[in-house]
Amino acid sequence: MLELRIAGRDFGQPVLGEVFATIERGDRICLLGPSGIGKTTLLNAIAGLDKSVPDEAVIGRGKLRVGYLFQEHRLLPWRSLDANLRLVGASDREAEALLEQVGLSGYGHYLPDQLSLGMARRAALARCLAVKPDLLLLDEPFASLDPVMAGELKALIAGILDSHPDMAMICVTHDGGDAEILANRLWYLDGKPARLQWDDPIGEPGLIDGLLGRLRGLDLTGS
Amino acid sequence: MKGRSGRPPLWSYWIVLPSFVVLWALTAWLLQSPLLPTPLSVLDTLIRESASGELWHHLGATLARVVVAFVLAMAIGTAIGIVMGRSQTTNALFDPLLVLLLNLPALVTIILMYVWFGLVEVAAVMAVVINKVPNVAVTVREGARSLDYRLEEMATVYEFTRWQRLRQVWVPQLFPYLMAATRGGLALIWKIVLVVELLGRSSGVGFQLHMAFQVFDVAAILAYSLAFIAVVQLIELAILQPLERRSSRWRQPEAAHA
Numbered sequence: 001m002l003e004l005r006i007a008g009r010d011f012g013q014p015v016l017g018e019v020f021a022t023i024e025r026g027d028r029i030c031l032l033g034p035s036g037i038g039k040t041t042l043l044n045a046i047a048g049l050d051k052s053v054p055d056e057a058v059i060g061r062g063k064l065r066v067g068y069l070f071q072e073h074r075l076l077p078w079r080s081l082d083a084n085l086r087l088v089g090a091s092d093r094e095a096e097a098l099l100e101q102v103g104l105s106g107y108g109h110y111l112p113d114q115l116s117l118g119m120a121r122r123a124a125l126a127r128c129l130a131v132k133p134d135l136l137l138l139d140e141p142f143a144s145l146d147p148v149m150a151g152e153l154k155a156l157i158a159g160i161l162d163s164h165p166d167m168a169m170i171c172v173t174h175d176g177g178d179a180e181i182l183a184n185r186l187w188y189l190d191g192k193p194a195r196l197q198w199d200d201p202i203g204e205p206g207l208i209d210g211l212l213g214r215l216r217g218l219d220l221t222g223s
Numbered sequence: 224m225k226g227r228s229g230r231p232p233l234w235s236y237w238i239v240l241p242s243f244v245v246l247w248a249l250t251a252w253l254l255q256s257p258l259l260p261t262p263l264s265v266l267d268t269l270i271r272e273s274a275s276g277e278l279w280h281h282l283g284a285t286l287a288r289v290v291v292a293f294v295l296a297m298a299i300g301t302a303i304g305i306v307m308g309r310s311q312t313t314n315a316l317f318d319p320l321l322v323l324l325l326n327l328p329a330l331v332t333i334i335l336m337y338v339w340f341g342l343v344e345v346a347a348v349m350a351v352v353i354n355k356v357p358n359v360a361v362t363v364r365e366g367a368r369s370l371d372y373r374l375e376e377m378a379t380v381y382e383f384t385r386w387q388r389l390r391q392v393w394v395p396q397l398f399p400y401l402m403a404a405t406r407g408g409l410a411l412i413w414k415i416v417l418v419v420e421l422l423g424r425s426s427g428v429g430f431q432l433h434m435a436f437q438v439f440d441v442a443a444i445l446a447y448s449l450a451f452i453a454v455v456q457l458i459e460l461a462i463l464q465p466l467e468r469r470s471s472r473w474r475q476p477e478a479a480h481a
Contacts, residue, residue, distance in 0.1 A: 049376045066380055074377040078395040087391060088381045131381065 001025050001168060002135065003059040006045055016041050017193035023135070027168045028161060030179035033189035039172045040071075042189060043137050046170065067128030068137045073120040075112035081123050082108035090130040098126040102156060118149040122156070129160065138171040142178065154181055260442040269446040277431075282450055284426040288344075288416050292351035293408060299352070300359025300404065305393070307360060308367020317360075324357040329415050333422055342423040351415050358411065359404045366400030367393075398470050405463065413455060 006019040015038045023029065031039050045053040047068050048061055055061070075084045081104065085095035099108055102122040104115075112120050121141065128136055141157065142150040158181055161169060171182055179186055188198040244262050251261040260268075272278040307314045333350040340346035370393060378388050394401075420429025428447050435443035 044376070047380050049379060068377075068380045070373065070377065072373060074373055076374070076391055076395070079391065087383070087387065127381075 001060060002046075002064065004046065004057065005059065006042075006053055006057045015193060016045065017191065017195040019045075019196055021187070021196060021199055023168050023170070025134070025166045025168055027185055028183045029168075029170045029185045029187055030183035031170055031172045031187045031189060032174060032176065032179065033187075033194070035174060037189050037191075038194040039189055040139055042194075043068075043139055043170065043172055046135075047137055064134040065131050066135050066137060067131050067133035069121070069125055069128050069139060069141055071139050071143060073112055073124040075120065075124055075127065077111060077113050080109050080111060081126075084112070084123070085127055085130045088127055088130050094130065095126075098129055099123070101129070101160075102126045103152075118145050118153065121145070122153065125153075125156070125160075133167060136167055136169040138169065140172050140174075142173070142175070154178065158182060258439065258441055260445065265442050265445045265449065268442040269449060272443070272446060273450075278447070278450055281426055281428050281431045281447070282454065284424075284430075285416055285420065285428040285451075286454065288348060288351070288419070288427065289409070289412050292348050292355065292416065293412050295348070296352045296355035296359055296408060296412070297401075297404065300356045301363050301397075301401065303356065304360040304363025305367045305397075308364040308370070314364070321357050321360060324353070325361070329354045329418065333415070333419050337423045344424075347416075347419045347424055350419055351412055354415050355408055355412055358407060362400050362404040362407070363397060366397040370396055395470070402463075402467055402470075409455070409458070409463075413451075 002023040004019050004021045004023070006016060019042060031042065033039050041050065044050045046058055046061070047066055048055065048058065075081070076087070079087065081099060082092070082095050085098060086092070090098060096105075096108060099105060102125055104119060104123055104126065107115070107119070107123070112123060115123060125141075138157070142153060145153065157171075161167070161182065169182070170187075171178065173179065184201065186198060186200045187196055189195070190197045248262050251259045269278070303317060307317050329350075332353050333347075336346040336350040336353075340349070374392050374396075378392050383392065416427070417429035417432065420427035421433045424430055428451055431447050432444055435441075435447070
């Protein structure tokens, strides 16, 4: 579906090294790695937001619809939730159904900044779904949420993944527990410049524990 | 809102302005000179000019020039400002010209336009537009530079069309700058239009002031000035303030949802 041939990404000093990978429909990838290593940079490169990464480096993106859940909600603050969803192509009825799906039934006329952080993030998730995405990009979807809200959102995303078997997902997180629930594939980004250290499928139960154990070991050695 | 920078309470206008009129009436009564007519004789002139239709004809001509010049100047200035704010190359190209135009006295533009194109309407309006465009461009450029890159990325990911990007993402962010340009713009354009009319047109408030000046008809000068001030205030109250209120509503959401 999507092939990454990123040759490197420069901010004066290289941040992102070579990243080669393919993403297939139904892939649920959790992108792990130390903070500041360039996980968001890689996500932006995949989304086509990074001007220094040429379009040819992400083969197949042109045909894909992408839903991107940014760390901030990035809804238009001067438009209601309804209007924000309609702007990306949802009909009135679809907007209502999507808000209901993310637990914001009846909030359609609210402005984004009238919502709590958790609600605004769910509204932004509804916008991701409004484009009927082939690829869902999530940038730390559970960051700065309290454990209860984070748990609810995790269950919500897991449900969405179940009902969209063809959709691919890449989720940036620094919590291996998220990967356990959401992912069937694990990316670990590390090094200077950052490369994918591991690209492992999570198949049998128990394997993920082994993988996470390896990750923890790596973190401890601080390499 | 009751800070030192805010508007004074309404009653102060109802005390200060009538007091000023009384003072003016007293001075005029003491001097008994045709060069300072009493408020009553100015009012008399105003009514006479209005009844004859002269006032409306000239006020209308001035208003039409202001509207055309304003719309053109805002459209051109906004376009230039946005492009300059978004592209460093364009900025490098236009900025020296802006510095030149910003420091060019309005009178010079007016004279040059009349000399080059004759005493025609197009030259008059062009002179006003050329005077105003640099101010609009500089103001809007500031706004375009401060556009939120996070919303830009969002609009890119969600494949907003050019029109959607302009209308939904840029204009709301540029709105305070557009309002500032509008306010400053109207104030400037009103004044320049009068000079343009005084120098080369045969209609408009500026032309009437010119005629009154020729015969030292101070009552007519004051009568036209008052009518002029009234129209400007009307535009402020009926158009600008409601527009500003309407478009900044999203900034003060009712209590945030808990």
